Amino acid sequence: MPKLIAETLEAQSADIDTVSGATITSDGYKESLQAAIDAKG
Secondary structure, three states: OHHHHHHHHHHOOOOOOOOOOOHHHHHHHHHHHHHHHHHHO
């Protein structure tokens, strides 16, 4: 998770790379992040 959070802050969006070996977690994180961005916007 720390790598995903760092990438999110750097990208300032949900358009981030998945973490090798954690594809399911990464995909779920990106979907949740995008949903939060959409709800905020």
